[in-house]
Each structure stands twice: as C-alpha cells, then as structure tokens.
Amino acid sequence: MITKGAFPNIFEACSFAEVEPGKVEDISKIKEQIEKQFEEFSQKGLRTLGLAYKDMDQQKTIKKEQETEMTFLGFLAFFDPPKQDILKTVEDMEKLGISLKIITGDNKFVAISISKDVGLESTRVLTGSEINQIDKEALVQKVNDIDLFAEIEPDQKEHIIEAFKKAGKVVGYLGDGINDASALHAADVGISVDSAADVAKEAADIVLMEKSLEALVEGVKGGRKTFANTLKYVFMATSANFGNMFSMAGASLFLPFLPLLPTQILLTNLLTDFPEMTIATDSVDKEMVQVPRRWDINFIRKFMVVFGITSSLFDYMTFGVLLFVLPGMIEQFRTGWFTESVISASMIVLVIRSRKPFFKSKPGKYLLITTLLTAAVTLLFPFTPFAGPFGFKPLPISVIIIIAAIIGIYVITAELIKRIFYKKIKF
Template structure:
C-alpha cells in the first residue's frame, strides 16, 4: 500500500498545494470546518473502556468467581435461601466495584480533556494557534524547534530544519529536511526528506508545510494506537497487585488445608459440600479483593483534586511518584518569579538607538507560538518611551534563541532608521555576545570599556535583574547566514529586566521544607541574578551559595557529585549539565524536574517525576508525567503533598485488610477444628465481609495526619506482612477469649455473637489501622468513614433482633448481657491493638510506615 508521504514526496510544493486545493495563505476557517466534517478530526482514537467492559471485568475477578462458586454449592445443597442471599451479596459486590471503577474511568477521561496540544497554522493569511485535533488536509502549518509535528506534512519552506525521527524510525541522529522534490517515491519514512512526519520532533530550525494526512491516516497513526491503549503502572501499584495475587494463593492453600482437615476430623464425606461452601466463604472474607479498586479510586480521586489546583497528571501512577519526591529541581523563572518582565534600564552610549534596535530584535510573531516575556517587555518599553508601535522592517532570516548558544540572531532590512539597510542583530547572554563585539557607537571597544560593561552587568545581577546584551552589524543580503557572520559586531547596549518574586514563593519554599523536599534552582541566568532571587525566596541564606556551569565543567566526577548535593543554586547551566545533575542526584534521592524547552526533554525522561508547564515545548510536554496549568512552585508543592495524602490512604487499606482479615482467618479456621458445627455459617461470613468493606469506600476521602506527609514514605510489603501477622494474632487472641466465654452456648447463639464480634472488631481495626499513631493523637476520621462505620455497626447489632436476621441468616436473639460482653471484648481488643501498634512502631515497625 502506497503511503501519503510517498505520494507527496515526489511532487513539488506547488503540485502538492494544487492537488490539495489550497495555497500558501492557508485555508479559510469555513473551508477548514468543511474539511473537518469530510475527513474527521486529527486524532488517533484508542479503544475506550465502556460500561459493558467494566461489568464484564467484575465477573472475571477472583472474588466474583468465588461468590458464583459459593452460590452454586448452596444451590447444589438445595439451600434456596442461602443461594438467594449469596446472589444478592454477589450483585452488591459487583455493583460497588463497578461504581468505583466507573468513577475512576470518568475521572481519567476528564483529565485527558484538560490537556490538549496545539499547532500554529495559517488561516486566511494570518497565523493562528489551533488545537491539533482541528487540523485537516490542506492546512498550512508553521514549525519551529521543540514542536512535535501534528500531522504528516509536505514541507514548502525550511530554514535549518532538522527532525528527531527516533520515535518513528529508531534513527537517533536528527534528520535534515528540505523542500526539494524526491527522486522517486521514498522507500521508507527515513528517506522522505521533504516530509515532516506526525509524532516526530523538530530538533532545530523552522519551516512551514501543508498537511497531507491526519489522524490514523498518518504514518505514526498506524502504530500509535497500541501505545495509547497501554497504561504505565507505578511501582507501588504493581507491587500491591502482585502482593494481592500472592496473598490469594497463600489463603487458597490455607483453606484447602482447612477443608481437608475438617473432613479428616469428621471422618466422613457427608458434609463435604457444606465444608466447601464454608471454605469458599472464608476465602472471600479474607482476600483483600477491593485493594486494586481502592488504589485506582484513590489515585483517580486525587488526580481530580489536583486538577482543580491546575496540576494535571498524565498517568495515575505519577501521583504516587510525586508523593515520593525528595529533591525538586526547577528554573526560577515563572515558578519563583512572576515571569512578567519590565525593561527598567538600558546601559548604552546611545540609549535611544539601543532601544530602537531592541525593538527591531523582537522575534517575528508569525514564527512563534508565544511571545517571550523579554520581547513583550521590549515592546512595552518601545511604545512607552520611543513611541514605536509598528516595526518598519522586513525579516530575511531568523535563528531563534538556543539554550546552547544562549542568544538569538535576526537578519532584517531596517526601514525605520538611517535609511534602508540590512542588519544582523544578536541578542542574548552578555558573556556570549560581548566576545563577538569589536566596536561601540563608532569607537573601538577597548578593554577598559569591556570591564565597565561587565561591571554594569554584575551590578544589575546583584540587584536581581536579568540582563541581555544587544549587538549588531551591517551585512550583505545572501541566502544563508551562520555563526561566522556573528563577528566584528557593534555593541549596542545592555538591557536590564526586572522580574519580581512571586508573592507565594517564600511560603511555597517554607512548605516544601516542612515536607522535607529540597528545592534546587537550575537556571540559565547568571550567578548574581540566580543568587539574589534564591536569597529573596529563602532557598539559600548566603548569596555566595551558588555554583556556575563554568565551575561545574572544571570538576572531577567525584567533585561534581559532591557539588550536586551540596549546592542548591546552579547558574548558567546547560541542558547537558542539568541532565548530569539529575543523574547524580537520582542515585540517592527521588528527584522531580520541571522543564520547558526541547533541550530539557532528556532530563525530563530521566527524572523520577517529570513536570512541564502547559506552555512548554511539545517535546517537553510529551516527556512529562505532570502538566502544570499554573506555572507556580506553590502548585507543585500542593501536588507533592496530595501525592503523600493519597499514598497514606492506600496504605491504610493495605494495613487494615491484612491485619483484620488475617486475624479473622486464623481464629475461624482454628476454632472450626474444635467445634462439631461451623463457627459461622457461610452466608454469615459473607455478610461480615460486606459490612466491613462498605466503610472502606470512604477511605479515599479520609483525613491524613500532618506527620504522615512530613516526608516521603514507602510501604515495605515484606515488613508489612510481619506487622499484619502480629496484629492478626492480637485479633485472634481475643477471638479465642470470645470462644472460651461462649463455648457452651447453643450453635445459633455462638454463631450470632461471633458474627457481631467479628464485624465490630474489624470496624474497630479500621480506626486503629487508619493511622500509624495512637488513635486519640491523630487527625479525626473523615465524616463519611465514621458515618459508614456507625451504620454498619448499627445494622450488625440490629439484624439479629429482626425476623429477617433470624429466618434468613439463622441468627439467634442475643441477650443484653451477651451483647455487653462482646462490646467489652471489642473495646479491650482496640486498646491492646493500639498498644501493640505503638510498641511495634517504635522498633522495627518504622519500616512499615516509612
């Protein structure tokens, strides 16, 4: 099958425009809308999870299969009432699980709708930013470094354009592009020089082209669906799932032994079906079947909560990673400062001329999606001070700001000053621009004058101001310009910009310290500016606590590692140095990194948690786990805290489900060998499981003690297993005390009181296990959790008194003294559980909670 890129690579740009019935001015909005109806949206649709899929998933879970098996055994025994009761419990469990998962899927769909990619197109001759999903064949798209190509595009114009096609072809080196006609149809994507393929990244340069294929008709769309339908699962989430499966296997083996042991003790197979039903019910009551659903629901609820704070997670498991962050690496601009620059000073011999040249140096709007804050400040100054509202210039070539070069180059025809002339204007870091300068205002740039300029630069920096140097030279018009043209420049002046500290910055730094998160500033600004802002924000106390990129280069690997840990402010660092710093820090810490540019993408992919702002380069957003709709350190700190709250609530369920359920299994299984009848009927066991699971629906919304989020925490499942075994034995101890007190009671009364004691004790365990601290010294439980628990307790105490409880569930009416005795046992059990928990936490138990 011939692909679109093969057809159009062998056609000229003019032929392509003719075939697609468009032109270099682009489509009109009306025509674009018409074509969207014809061709559909520029999207690749993954298979969505439907309500039917969720229902089917419930009926394939181990719990549901065991309930179905229990219902079939009851039916085989001709226990009609038990069959109906088990079937109702089955439907309730399926309904609750479906409700939880449906809410999670709805949350995920909502999150995906909050983040959308955009593209710069030309509509009716005007550049406009539109959602990528709205692109249609025939649209003219403008491309620049950092963009992810939104569709398959036949290039019309290129200026130093190179594309990273590794995502599609596996080719690691950038591929240079041109607009020339290919000699015949290219054999594969890698040979299609005049084609920019969807999903690839513009590594450098700029260009424009016409869309030839969209959505699933693109080359990338043929293979991307599988990636869209694959979900990345976090380490904790995966370990919880594995642990659940492992526990089910252990419980299965134990219950087979219980089943076989009861048969051997009875010495007959007459009650085999009854013992099988009992064993199935016991298995259902022990397995933490809701654990995966609780993890997903808690994460999705947390993700929606973060979204309301303008923090969008691209995968749910990123929330757990966010909570583990110990070091946060970020630029200062926009996170600590406002990124609302104001041009306050011009250091130049001819200030008005420097201001006019600065206005000419502003990047052309039609070639950038977002006007830089520097250019916006220059425009505002030019209009206010010089009365320049319209630039009289003709752009010949433009080389956007490059973090490696730390400067921008513009070649233009100046029609606003001293006659018509062609100028090459460079604007960038003073250290990069000044060495290329040889003159200033008609005079030779002497060594003494250079020192004056550098001293002014340092003085501005100490005042926390960001500085750009401006230089120019007349040039002859030609087809291509390169670095060699940037020599013998005329120094025009220094432009000093003020970027005020955000009002929330100091408080955000303080809150980060409370969470034991160390903030490190990695910036391209000079040491003076970086240190001034860091001191003002409270990141460091001394302005000398800064390491420059130039100093980092001179360090040995060992010294580099020591510096990465010691210093919290790194100035004039390159993207490669950012990568090395994160690489070194990740050997000992969980690192979060906030990046924006295309050159930040490698470091973002390396970091444990990658964060990008919504206005970042497409390549940076594509590498990010978390997208910030509000460029602020405050929302990142909120996200870290929320991640820890979510983790703490999942950990509560794990602690409870293991401690309470294991204790229940030990006692019921053990005592079943000592009685000539079942200690609890199967439908009573299933009702215990249902009543104690209902309050856990509210665990995701439970309050968390401030001490639990004071530092990054991890749940060590091996240590947790030992802890759960110990706490389960505490529960078993009181169950055997109960057996000693009620061993002479009639079977129905013993079963009834054990049912009451089991439910109330497991409800009490929820309130003990919900915090690693003593109950009365921890944050109060959420109202919903307390309400569900009270309702479950009231239902448990009231059901044996009703006709339904006595006839359907085979309960006996208990006496007041029997109920009082059970309540006393539950209270004693809760106190002892609290004491053992406190003792264990002071010793080896620290590993369970950290």
Template sequence: MPVPTGESAGGRPLPDWHALSAEEVRREVGTDPAGLSTGEAEERLQRYGKNVLREEARETRLQVFLRQFKSILIVILIIAAAVSFLVGEALDAAAILIIVVLNAILGYSQEWQAGEAIEALKKMLVQHAVVVRDGERREIDAAGIVPGDVVLLEMGERVPADIYIADATSLEVDEAPLTGESSPVDKAPGPLPAGTALAERSNMAFAGTTVTNGRGRGVAVATGMQTEFGRIAGLSQRVADETTPLARQMDRLGRDLGLIALGIAVLVVAVGLLQQRGLLEMFLVGVSLAVAVIPEGLPAVVTLTLAIGIKTMMRRNCLIRHLPASETLGAVSVICTDKTGTLTRNEMTVVRVRTPDTEVAVTGAGYLPMGEFLLEEKPIDPLADPGLRQFLRTVLLCNHATLALEEGGWRILGTPTEGALVVAAEKAGLSRDDVPEAVKEFSFNSTRKRMTIIYPEEGGDVAHVKGAPEVLLARSSRLLRGGSAVPLTDEDRDAILREIEEYASQGLRVLGAACRPLPAGIEWTADTVETDLVFLGFAGIVDPPRPEAAEAIRLCRSAGIDVIMITGDNPLTAYAVARDLGLSSEGAMTGADLEALGDDELEGRLKTTKVLSRVTAEHKLRVIDILSRDREVIAMTGDGVNDAPALKKASIGIAMGIKGTDAAKESSDMVLVDDNFASIVAGVEEGRREYDNIARFTRYLLSSNVGELVAIVGALLLGLPLILIPVQILWINLVTDGLTALALGLEPAERDVMQRRPRDPQESILTRSAYLVILVLGAWLGLLTIYVFMGHYAVDLDRARTMAFTGLIIFELYNVLNFRSFRYPLHRIGFFSNPALLLAILGSLALQALVVYVPIFNVFLGTAPLTLADWGLLALLGLPVLLAGEAYKIFRLRVRGRSPASG
C-alpha cells in the same frame, strides 16, 4: 537533491548551521533568496514529511481499562473467583468479580478524565507561516514548510521551523520554552564559531519559540522531528515510564499475600486430611482460608482513596494524570525545578533606577502598573525629581511595547524588557497614550546594542536612546545632574561602570538611557545622532520570584525535601533568584561544569550546589540518573520542551498548565493548572496524607484478615466445625471492612505531616512493627471469635456462627479506631475529626443488623437472629481491644517524651 535533515548533498554529515554564512546555508539546502518553486516544495514535502512532531499514540479506552488489571493483587482475586466458581461457590465468585470490575471502572474513569483534561489544555503549536515561493509571499499551513523554504518572521508569531537568519531588523525571540532563557534573545545574521551553545546561537531561530520584537527573514534548515524541539521530543519518547513506589509496594504485597494464602491453605488441608476429615470439606476450608488471607476490598479502597485525593488536589490546582502519581508526590525527596515561570513570574520588572543624582527602589511586581518609588525606604514623587522624570520619559518614548488590560489581568504587547520600562513609567504617572508621533528610528540589534527614536519637541527635535549602559556611556559626553547637563568626567565614568557591574552581579538585567537635543541642520544617521549624548542613568530589571515561592521552599526544607533549581538561564541571574528565595547553594554550576565532572564528583557537588544553569535536556537526564543512585524520589517541574525528557524520567513529572508546552504536559504525571510552585507543597501534603491513610487501612484490613485466619485455623485445630463460611468472610472483607477502610482513607493529615522527612520508597508499606501490631491484634480478634463460637456451637450451629460472625465485625469496628493514628491516642487527634469514619461504623452495624434479622439474608449468609443481650455481650467483649490500643499509645508517648508537635 540536498538532504538537509540528515546529511549534506555529498553524503557528508550536516555542518553546524550557525557556523555558516547565509550564502553557504542556501547552497547547502539548495535554495535562493526567491525561495523554492511550488513543485520543488511539494517534492521535498513528500521526501521529508510534514513539519509536525511525531506524537506517541494515545492509549485507547480499552487499553486504559485493561491496564487496571495489571496489579498482582487483582490477578490473585481473579484466580480466587475462578477457584470459588469451580467448587460451586458461585455467589462468592460473583461477589469477588463485581469488586474487581468496579475497581477497574473507577480507575479507568479517573485516568481517562485526566487524559481528556490534558487534551483540553493542549493548543496548536503553529498554525500558519509566511514563506516565499516562486518569488512570491505566501501564507501556508506551517505543516507544509520544508527544508530550503524562505520563511518570514514577524512580531508575535511562533517560529515554525529551525531557521537560519539571513536578514533581521530589531529581531528578538523568546526562547524560554526551549532553552529556559528568561530574556528574549537578539537575533542577527552572520556566522558564529562552531560549537556555539544552543542558547547563544544568535543567527538561528528555533521551532516552538516566539518572535517578541522586530522582523526577520531566513532559511528553514530543519523541520518536524529534525528540529531542536523535535530532537528533544524524540528523546522524551525514548525514556521509559517509571513505576511508582506505591505500585511496586502493592505488587510486592500481592505476591506475599498470594504465597501466604497458598501455603496456609495447603498446610491446613494436609492437617485436616491427617485428622481424617473429608476431602471436599477440607477443600472448602482451604478456599475459606484463601478468601480470609486476601483482603478483597483493598484494591478498591486504594483506588477510591486515590481518586478522592485527586479530586482534592484538583481543587488545589494540581491535575493528576495517573492515580498512583498523587501518592508518589507525598514520597518526593528532591524537587528539580525550572526557574523561569515556575519560581519566577516570567514578567520582567524594574526594581531599581540609578540616575546621576539618586538611586531609588521601585515596588510592585509583574505588569500591574501599581507601585511606589522609594528613596531610603520612603515614598517619593518620581516626577518631582528632574533626573528621574527625564529617565522615565526617555525609556517610555524609546519603546514599542504597550500595556493592555485584558481578561485575566494586565498584559504586555511587545518584549518583556521594554514592557518592564513601560510599567515603571506608568507607575510614575506617565502614559504611552501621551507619546507623540516619532519622526525617525534607529533600531536595536545585537551589534549596536542600542535603539534611538527621534521626537519633535518644543525647541527642536530630541533623540531618546536606550540600550546597554556601557555602550551609551561610551557615546556620552555629559550627564544629567541637578536638572542640567554637565560634563561627564573620567571619575564619573568609572564610578558608573562599577555600579553597573554591581547590578549585574546581583542578577539584574541592566538597561541604560540617554538623550540628546539635536542641532538643526545635521544629517540624521546613527553615527551622527548617537554621539555627544547626555547620560540619564540605568535601571535594574529582574524577573521577580513568585511571592509564594519562598514560603514553599521553606516548607519543602522543613519537610526534608531538597530543592534544586535547573534552568537554561544565566548563572548570575539564577543564583540571585535562588538567594532571594532562600534556596541555599554553594554557587551555581553551568552545563559545562557538569560535563567536566565525573558521576561521583557530580553526585558530591549536588549535595551542596543547588543551582544549575545553562543546562541541556541531556544534562537534566544525567542529574535525574545521579540523584536516583541515592534512591531519591525525584519530582521534576518544567514548562518547556527541553524539560520533557526529564519530566518523563523523574519519579513524578510536574508540568505547567498555563505556560507549559504540549511536550511537557504529555510527558508529565501531574499538571499545575495555575503554574504555581506553591501548589506543589499542597500536593506533597495531600500525597503524604494519602499514603498515611493507605498504610492505615492496609494494616487494619490485614489485622482483620489475620483475625479471620486465626478463628478458622484455631477452630480446625480444636476439632470444631467451620467457624465462618466463605460468603460470611466475603461479607466482612467487602462490606463492613470496606466501608470503614474507605472512611480511614478520609482521615485528616496529622499536624506534623510536613515536619517529617520523606519516607524511604524502598521501605515496605508493612514494617516490622506493623507486622507485629497486625499479628497481635489479629490474634486477639481471632481468639475472641473462637471464644464466642465455643459458647454456643453445641446448641445451635447457625446461631453460634452468627455470634462469631457478628462478634468479629464488632471487634473489628473497635479495632479500626486503633488505626486512626499509629502514634497519637484518640483524645489527641479528636474523636470527631473524621465524621466519615463514625458514619461508616454506624453503617456497618446497620448492615449487620439487616443480615441478622432479614430472612433472605439468613438464607444466603447462613445467619440466625440474635437477642439484645447477645449484642451487649459482644460489645463488652470487644471494648478491651480499643482500650489496650489507647493505653499503648499513651505509654509510648510518655516513654519517648513526645508531643504531637514533635512527632
């Protein structure tokens, strides 16, 4: 019994299938041209398993929900709730736990919805396949294919397994999902040298690719996870998920706050005991301090801000699968992007036509049959030029592709290259509808490199030929000049070959055309027909860049983001596309070049060479690893299965939603619903805005908590009663601070957000300058609160606490305006540019008024009614907090000579 998925029948390692003949392959896998018997196929299915990819099990709803509690900050909050409950503060404990659970529900809801959206985007890779079993043609579920099955391939079908091609007729396969090759690959039987690159194995058809032309017959040599598709999918599953920069920073912040809370609480309790205060009283003070240090509302505000940002990104066609990924996009410093279908349209387009008389440019892109023919930048009627008219007519007649208008736009049925020629002819006014019935065809294959179709016309039969221009030129004796066939001289031949090379050097795929009126009575064979041809010219065909991609790359450059093109395509083509898009690169490196370089050498080359071609999945992972050495935050875009491992390894993987394979989507953090590279730029801007806002409200909340801490500790050191009780601190942290912090999360992006370099992912969300601002403002708020309390506590403790409680809230509401921008004063960013924040401030004041005047709140929160004069006094005391912040920003701008544009 052969073992085709691991080793040969004799226990030897499997050979390179492409290096064998068809007979050797059949012998190796134990089959023959009549295919397997039903019994043998069933036995092999039991032995090798179904022809399906092994998928990582999707997380259950419970697993997704429990993952929301992994944050250290959440764990600290749960511990604080437990301590509060043990000391009898059940209300405090309940309030904290409610916030924790609501935060988890919100995070779970967002991530599960994203997962459901991905499931909706997934499509079955292969459903059915045609095989030969018991000598008969049968259609079976593709999952039942086994090594040794004889498989039949037809145009438009997905290849169901890795297949050695035994017979082929004009067989072409689109391998872009596997290799990144933009053009369909010609397939033909016959052994190839051992070690032939994957993209050049013309005698193999690989699972997950699509037959775009012709038909073929072959032997399945690998199924399921043993296919090239499966091998890369398995490589992806072995790559560990990367922790996002924001998750790392929030965990670090949680650890720091936990240690600070514990240290301060222990220190203050010790000081109180030395002052001979009661143990229970000091324990309650310690709990109050712990509650004051930890910003209970921070996890919920972060989650809500990210969720709102995700909704914004979705409107920009960016589907985020995990909450922190949206912010990670804003930290990206390098984008490693595929070319085909990402930077380009994945729609071949004729851009130039060269005939012996003239050269014209063709406008328009993709399969939309609208465009002009330009001679020296002036529109012409292509049908008025005899040579151009005959060239276009021949490429239309010698063609099997058809152009169809379907829902969503124009679409080509057939190979992209043939489709490009049909579209060019349609732009000139010719139509496939006018094509007569052919009488004979000599099909294209990779050996002949040409195709001929014979049509009956007035005056006799005419052979129309298209193919590699140098091949047609070698079989031509004349060329069409001035509407007449004239002898083809050696000088003409040399000049045409030089122009063909020039086209190829510019990354164009070159296709030639020729024709020949057939003499009556000759035998119609390929050799007799395809000789003495009249050479008509050639076309330059390109997969055009997306029109918005060049601007997206320019914006990336202004934002300090490096763009590296990583593709399986031809290096000349890749470099030409990069040049057209304005992507500066010192040439292009191939996969072979990468293998020849050490890690240090490659790291140096990547600083100047931004085009990598003919690369494999392993090469992409190596590039990601090397870029990570410089602490880069790396985004990887892609649509093919070959992209999946790098998508998972990168800081943020970005898959294509339309052309992307299931493997790519499952390995990604974000899916571009419209496959548009420019959407990434919008995502980067949104991600940067999110991070800026998270930094804003984190610093604001901590400055508020420092104010509470200073008020409590200061009062203790001054021998005063407890200035704020735990439930009042919770009210501030969860309700009033929470509303304004969330509104800060809606702050619009600053005008220069895309002119700044990416932030250092290792830098803490709290820089040294941020700590200084937090401490200074927090101390100011705390001392003001003590001042207010000292003026009233001797007369009425509840009223004094209410004044301190309300005063601290008013002071913090002034303070929140300071954190709208770290650099620009209010008149520069616009006082009304964030209406949500103004509403949050008014809402916080209204809620505090309820707490002060509604009797039930007086009982629960220990408050007492205040007079209008009390409110006025507190408003006047807090105003300098805002004025000082504004004065500092204006002073700093003037000293540094900055303007908003310069940032």
C-alpha cells in the same frame, strides 16, 4: 548583521565597541568597563543579553562562522520579579521536607540574586563549566550541598537530575521550555505548566493549569494524604485477612462444626467493606503530611503479623467464651462470632488509622458514620426477619454484654500494642 544572545558568547565574538553613536573603538580599551556593567546588572537580578552588529555586504544566508570581529552595541536587560507569595511558598515547602534547588542557564550573579529574592540565602553555587570539570561520581557527592546551579547547558540539567537520584533523592523537576524536556523525562516527577512548550508538556508527568509553586505545595499535601489513607487500607485489610485466616483455620480444626457458613462469611465481608470504602475520605494527621514517606513492604509485613495475630487471639477468646456460655447452640455460636468479628473489624479501623491514641485523632465524618452504622446493623441483624435465611439467631443480652466487653478489651489492647509497635519499629 545584528546578533543578540548570552553576554559571554556575544562579548567573545566582538573586536570593537560603539562607545557613542557612530564612534567605534577597540573593545580592549573598555573591556573591564563593559564586564563591570554586566556584573552590576546581573547582581540586581536582571537577565542580561549582549547585542552586537557587523557591517556586511547583502547576502542571502549568514553563517555562524561569520559572527567574528563584531561591534558590541550594548545590553538588553530584563527584570522578571518573583511573585509576592513566593517567600511563604518556599517556607511551606521547607516545612514539608522539600528542598528547593534552582537550575538555570542564567549567570551565577543573577542566580544568586534570584535565590535571595525567593528566600534562599545560601551562596553555594555550581556552574556549568565547573560541572564539566568533574566526573559523574563527584557530581553525585556534591549535589546535596548545592542550592544553585547556574550557567547550565540543556544537557547538563539531565545530568544534575540523575545525580540527585543516585544520591538517594526523589526528584521533582519543574520546567516549561524545549530545553527542559530531557530533565523532565529524567526526574521521578516531571512537572510543567499549561503555557509551556508542547515538547515540555508531553515530557511532563503533571501539567499545572496555573504557573504557581503554591499549586505544587497543595499537590504534595494531597498526594501524602492519599498515600497515608492508602496505607490505612493496606494495614487494615492485610492484618484482618491474616488474622481471619488463622482464626478460621484454627476453628475448623478444633470445632466439630463450621464456625461460619459460606453465606455468613460473605455477609461478614460485605459489612466490613463499608468502613473500608470510606477510608479514602478519612482525615489525616498533620504529622503524616509534614514528613515524606516511602512504600516499605517489610514494615507492612510486620504490621500484618503483629495485628493479625492479635486479632486471632481475641477470636480464640471469643470461641472459648461462646462455647462456655452457649454449649451446643451452634446457630447462636455463629451469631456471636459474626457479631464480634464484624464489630471488632469495624472498630479497629479507628485504632490503626492513626499513630496517635484513637481518642486524640478525629476520624473523617464518613468513616465514623459507616463504622457506627455497621456496628449497629450487625448488632440488630440477628433480631430481624433476615436472620433466619442466614442461619442466625438472637443472642441473650448477657452474651451481647460479654461480646461488647471482649471488643472493648481488644480495642484497648490493640491501642497499647500500637504504641509499642511504633516505638520499636520506625516508618
């Protein structure tokens, strides 16, 4: 019978050792020498298995209980060098606020060697046997301070993942073996590779087509850009709708006529949708990619109220100015508010899309084009043959200049409010 496996388990099952071909001695005589050799292999980063045999009569089946009083034959040592770009990848992950932890079944000496090879200098190691000696709450307290988990059994991987989650971390787990399935299920994001075991791929949320941490880095960047652009849309849509609700309700109460006809409202919504549709392609500030963020409904609510009310105040300002300069001219009043409403909604996207001053953050090409195109179409629409069916009339140049001034003041005011808002309310 020939047996190979984890060195501690094989060594424990051996009573003898073959010191030379055909020469067998009691293993106790060279026990320290064998253990020292194993430690040296491990410290060099070699994954080391034990190899043993036992002379037996021919049998159809062999039971585990028969793996006793075996003869230790030697080691099987393997070296799997890290990829050359791993140091840069780990550095990139740290810049993105991602902490890299290693969970391995290898012994702690191999784990320490591997961690140094990938740029993790920490020697904080927790072994599977040590985990068995502490309760779950103690593990939760410990995990954030540990970088290496060595000699870990398959079921312990899931316990470690759960401990990180209870400690308030969002956990991604990368594994490719059958023994990783439970940990992949437990993680917030289970990640495997195309060459992994089928069970691991089925348990994973994401399957990488190439076995590379760099792909993870790019995936994180892409995810954060998508999240940032999603927030831009939510900020813009909620604040605009909240503000329009107050503007329309107030105008309906105080004006003797409808401020906008139903068809005009639909046209307003259609035109303001064009810049919104290109937000998904917008460029994202580096600061938004470097720091992980979470969905915060309270922050969104505050943003909606502050910028929605600001929008309404300038709508009311527009009402007052239009009533003063266009007395009794209902169609031109509606044309004026339509113009101000669409252009201001388009321009304000350029303000709220970034925490930086809008002139210091370059918008995406398609967002900029659709914003300028929407503003131009809105400004020229009342002068086209299509204006009549919608109930619009051309505005005097003087009124257009006044509306442009109101929009300019609105953009500047929104920029100032944005700076104050982000200083007082953290996200």
